[in-house]
Amino acid sequence: MSDTSKDILVSFRNVQKSYDGESLIVKSLNLDIRRGEFLTLLGPSGSGKTTSLMMLAGFETPTAGEIRLGEKTLNNVPPHKRNIGMVFQNYALFPHLTVGENLAFPLKVRKLDAATVDEKVKKALAMVQLEKFANRYPAQMSGGQQQRVALARALVFEPQLVLMDEPLGALDKQLREHMQMEIKHIHEKLGVTVVYVTHDQSEALTMSDRVAVFNNGDIQQIDGPRALYEAPTSSFVANFIGENNRLSGVLQSVDGSSCQVRLTHGEVVHANKINVGDVGQPVSISIRPExxxxNADSETCANRFNGRICEFIYLGDHVRIRMEVCGEPDFIVKMPIAQLDDNLKVGDIVPIGWSVEHARALDPL
Structure with a gap:
């Protein structure tokens, strides 16, 4: 076995899933998950991300293909024998057991002696800062505390793999953001492999080493958070990850790694050639609002147009300016509040621009 394959903990090989024998929820999934990484499966509802996680957990069976954990094929291994930790959105704690008893449960199932169980439970409670809560029942705790208990229970038996299915979905925004960092730090400390499912793109970007973007049962792109945001390889990923301006046109010419696109109203945009067909075919251009x-800052830009200001949307530290640009009525410019010219007003026509490297020519949506 090569050194590279030793780094792979989980492999999906040509995995398919159909519930009715006709339509595939997961089409032909090939995915390697590295030891110790935090991988997020991200996508809209019905994209196949949760089904893929449930097949790895053993709660769903693949229609075709193979799932491997280390050297072992998992297809016919029942969930409780996979040695995988699970954290769900609804916590799934036993209401009639105390916090300590909830954490002890997976250890007792594995027939560990009482002293070892006690030691591991204390260690797990300390890890999620709930040492004083061992004798409380789940109903006596807040949602955030219950989610911490669920996290501790998934980690208490030291699994090599932990699966998390929308674990923060029921929490309010502030607590959710706090728990994101907490889970990230616990992952960094323990070095356990985490596979995390969410439809929240900012959560995926904040927490992950890599993100697999799902759509219609396929992975559209798998990459680090920065590469996904800065260098999307398809219009779907550009639009799904973060805010994106899209201009539609036709490929006019190609020059090495760049190209020229003629927009619907005749303007020509110079862009990075990323994922396009032949000259004359439709193209979608992606430009991030920031x-x-x-005005004067746009003078050196290869792409420079006049835009009409339609609306200011204040968001505290920055402002989103909705403009009409090249016939597109919802073109967004994002600007730090400190850089905003207070003299600008709705209806003003101002020059704006962007460089070739920040315009990506992609497949038409």
Missing amino acids: RIMF
Whole structure:
């Protein structure tokens, strides 16, 4: 076995899943999950991400293909024999057991002696800062505390793999953001492999080493958070991850790694050639709102157009300016509040621009 394959903990090989024998929820999934990484499966509802996680957990059986954990094929191994930790959105704690008893349960199932169980439970409670809560029942705790208990229970038996299915979905925004960092730090400390499912793109970008973006049962792109945001390889990923301006046109010419696209109203945009067909075919251009320059700052940009200000949307530390640009009525420019010219007003026509490297020519949506 090569050194590279030793780094792979989980492999999906040509995995398919159908519930009715006709339509595939997961089409032909090939995915390697590295030891110790935090991998997030991200996508809209019905994209196949949760089904893929449930097949790995053993709660769903693949229609075709193979799932391996280390050297072992998992297809016919029942969930309780996979030695995988699970954290769900609804916590799934035993209401009639105390916190300590909830944590002890997976250890007793594995027939560990009482002293070892006690030691591991204390260690797990300390890890999630709930040492004083061992004798409380789940109903006596807040949602955030219950989710911490669920996390501790998934980690208490030291599994090599932990699966998390929308674990923070029931929490309010502030607590959710706090728990994101907490889970991330616990992962860094323990070095356990985590596979995390969410439809929340900011959560995926915040927590993950890599993100697999699902759509219609396929992985569209798998990459680190920054690469996914800055270098999407398809229009779907560009639009699903973060905020994105999209301009539609036709490929006019190609020059090495760049190209020229003629927009619907005749303007020509110079862009990075990423994922396009032949000259004459439709193209979608992706530009992130924070990459757009205003007024004098736009003078050196290869792409420079006039835009009409339609609306200011204040968001505390920054402002989103909705503009009409190149016939697109919902073109967004994102600007730090400190850089905003207070003289600008709705109806003003101002020059804006962006560089070639920040315009990505992609497949038409």
